[in-house]
Amino acid sequence: MTDNPWNNSPDTEGRFGGFGGRFIPETLMPLVLELEGAWQEAKTDPDFIAQMDGLLKDYVGRPSAVYHAMRLSEHFDGAKIWFKRDELNHTGAHKINNCLGQVLLARRMGKTRIIAETGAGQHGVATATVAARFGLECVVFMGSKDIERQKPNVFRMKLLGAKIIPVTSGTGTLKDAMNEALRDWVTHVDETFYVIGTAAGPHPYPQMVRDLQSVIGREARAQIVEREGRLPDACVACIGGGSNAIGLFYPFLNDKNVRLIGVEAAGRGLQSNEHAASLTGGEPGILHGNRTYLLQDDDGQIADAHSISAGLDYPGIGPEHSYLHDIGRAEYLSATDEEALDAFQLCTRLEGIIPALEPAHALARVGDLAKEMGKDGLILMNMCGRGDKDVFAVADHLGVEL
Amino acid sequence: MSISRIEAAFAKCANADHSAFVAYMMAGDPDLAQSRELLMGLPDAGADIVELGMPFSDPVAEGPTIQQAAQRSLLVRTKMQDVLALAADFREVHSDTPLILMGYANPVHHMGWSKFARLAAKSGVDGLIIVDLPPEESQPLAMALADNDIALIRLIAPTTKGARLQQVLSGVSGFVYYVSITGVTGAAIPDQQQVARAVKDIKLHTGLPVAVGFGVRDPQTAKTIADCADGVVVGSAIVSQMHKKGASSALELVKKLAEAAHGNI
Numbered sequence A: 001m002t003d004n005p006w007n008n009s010p011d012t013e014g015r016f017g018g019f020g021g022r023f024i025p026e027t028l029m030p031l032v033l034e035l036e037g038a039w040q041e042a043k044t045d046p047d048f049i050a051q052m053d054g055l056l057k058d059y060v061g062r063p064s065a066v067y068h069a070m071r072l073s074e075h076f077d078g079a080k081i082w083f084k085r086d087e088l089n090h091t092g093a094h095k096i097n098n099c100l101g102q103v104l105l106a107r108r109m110g111k112t113r114i115i116a117e118t119g120a121g122q123h124g125v126a127t128a129t130v131a132a133r134f135g136l137e138c139v140v141f142m143g144s145k146d147i148e149r150q151k152p153n154v155f156r157m158k159l160l161g162a163k164i165i166p167v168t169s170g171t172g173t174l175k176d177a178m179n180e181a182l183r184d185w186v187t188h189v190d191e192t193f194y195v196i197g198t199a200a201g202p203h204p205y206p207q208m209v210r211d212l213q214s215v216i217g218r219e220a221r222a223q224i225v226e227r228e229g230r231l232p233d234a235c236v237a238c239i240g241g242g243s244n245a246i247g248l249f250y251p252f253l254n255d256k257n258v259r260l261i262g263v264e265a266a267g268r269g270l271q272s273n274e275h276a277a278s279l280t281g282g283e284p285g286i287l288h289g290n291r292t293y294l295l296q297d298d299d300g301q302i303a304d305a306h307s308i309s310a311g312l313d314y315p316g317i318g319p320e321h322s323y324l325h326d327i328g329r330a331e332y333l334s335a336t337d338e339e340a341l342d343a344f345q346l347c348t349r350l351e352g353i354i355p356a357l358e359p360a361h362a363l364a365r366v367g368d369l370a371k372e373m374g375k376d377g378l379i380l381m382n383m384c385g386r387g388d389k390d391v392f393a394v395a396d397h398l399g400v401e402l
Numbered sequence B: 001m002s003i004s005r006i007e008a009a010f011a012k013c014a015n016a017d018h019s020a021f022v023a024y025m026m027a028g029d030p031d032l033a034q035s036r037e038l039l040m041g042l043p044d045a046g047a048d049i050v051e052l053g054m055p056f057s058d059p060v061a062e063g064p065t066i067q068q069a070a071q072r073s074l075l076v077r078t079k080m081q082d083v084l085a086l087a088a089d090f091r092e093v094h095s096d097t098p099l100i101l102m103g104y105a106n107p108v109h110h111m112g113w114s115k116f117a118r119l120a121a122k123s124g125v126d127g128l129i130i131v132d133l134p135p136e137e138s139q140p141l142a143m144a145l146a147d148n149d150i151a152l153i154r155l156i157a158p159t160t161k162g163a164r165l166q167q168v169l170s171g172v173s174g175f176v177y178y179v180s181i182t183g184v185t186g187a188a189i190p191d192q193q194q195v196a197r198a199v200k201d202i203k204l205h206t207g208l209p210v211a212v213g214f215g216v217r218d219p220q221t222a223k224t225i226a227d228c229a230d231g232v233v234v235g236s237a238i239v240s241q242m243h244k245k246g247a248s249s250a251l252e253l254v255k256k257l258a259e260a261a262h263g264n265i
């Protein structure tokens, strides 16, 4: 794929069209420039690649399967639905693909202290896991509201030896955890490596996280061609910051006939002002190191996001999605809390797979798409996480006491 | 007039053989009226230059004191227009004291770089510090500000070294702001020897005055930092006093800090 025009994005300043960049305090600039150099070197170093591949296989359990969700396909009575099963990864989500790469890079750079932000706790668990595997100190920033609704993951992180710092500033959710992680990084510049959990942040993070998550799309593209003898008509993924989605989409960007569809969280409805759909309901702005679509008020103050899913509860989106949206290469839809809960239960009953609430949002739109495409259609959805972490929250929403 | 107002203020201090005292406060904390009272009193309390904070919902370089001040300000719905109106009120009464706005990129970006620059100039603003806008990202704003004779003041951090130091210092205007600690505002006490060395390094590359801030909380530290820089900035301590005791008590503190910075203790 030498003529892949997408290989040139982002440019040297970390721009995807007008999005991305490095909007950070000067204290961090030398650090992200160093990181950028280290990543460009590592990703083409055969030793680094071999180490990565070995751990992805033996520790994470890659390649993850693709699975024909036959009963769901029958249920919607339309296109054939396949899942890319990244929920089968060690720690239960796609997040570890990224953490593994970043922690290996941290070791290569001689960093001894790992920090991370987390919303649902999946990225925190994945980071704490890899940090434990390599014997590194690990500090995880988590909004106090998220600590409340993701208790099992909080305990898992503690078992793994991570220190959890509750963040009460702002709204006590993912964006505030990210603010606090950046403040920590500004304070501990020498020994600390900040493992960002999604395809956002200052350059090189959006590119680095995409590079690391692209394993999803590379595997899935080959697997679906092998099983179905053709490319899918649509790739569908949920969007928090957009890492699992860009990981699935990236290897398909040149396949012009493959629709790429991201599903944002519409919370209590797009009209309600209580949602997390940055592309559908936001405007371009600057936050957490990048220029991208953001939920904000008419004075440029960042608005609170809302989603039943802590992993989607973020007022921004990775800059590459903003770009793909503006040039029309990808489409962005949304699903409400209610729709995600319904899809969560449907998938559990029909396929015996308990999805995380995040991919349940993607699944909610897959039903419509399957009907719209009809029997000849072929849909590939990223089942990017399992729902074990969500059973308490779901019980709560369904009014069941455990 | 704007950029020359900054030059004149530093020159006046240099002639009097002392450092400039730069006082930071948050616009709209706890409300517009009370923050106006503090703002208006700063020059008479001894502030040679005033930095007026523009509240932002997600201030990543701020410690808890200034974070919470911004939240209080936003809670009473302080808008960018209100901040500019405060600036205009200040300029009407104080014709010589430079006024610098300090904040984060998004509210300014949202208004539009050019529109903001025009309105700020009309309100008598002399300089702007945008914490999350490093030189690599600042060109569109820098051009808009230059058209309106407003200085874009650049930050130098302890991590800014070697070739980058030279690069960041090319094309600066107004003065240079040296961030004296690796950390958020108000977090730690700066090390005087390290600061003195850094200021010397900076002066190898620029003839502009160098002001030092981020960790200075008390008159004693203000004095030691003033000894090795052209200006010393105090923020969190003033904001905290304002929050706990109100404007007149905060102005008392400013008096003590200014005297210390001017070498009168």
Ligand SMILES: Cc1ncc(COP(=O)(O)O)c(C=O)c1O
Residues within 6 Å of the ligand: A093, A094, A119, A120, A121, A122, A123, A197, A198, A199, A238, A239, A240, A241, A242, A243, A244, A245, A310, A311, A312, A356, A358, A359, A384, A385, A386
């Ligand atoms: C299972 C799962 N899916 C998706 C996300 C959202 O992140 P992203 O959009 O970066 O994939 C999260 C975040 O915590 C998650 O845990």
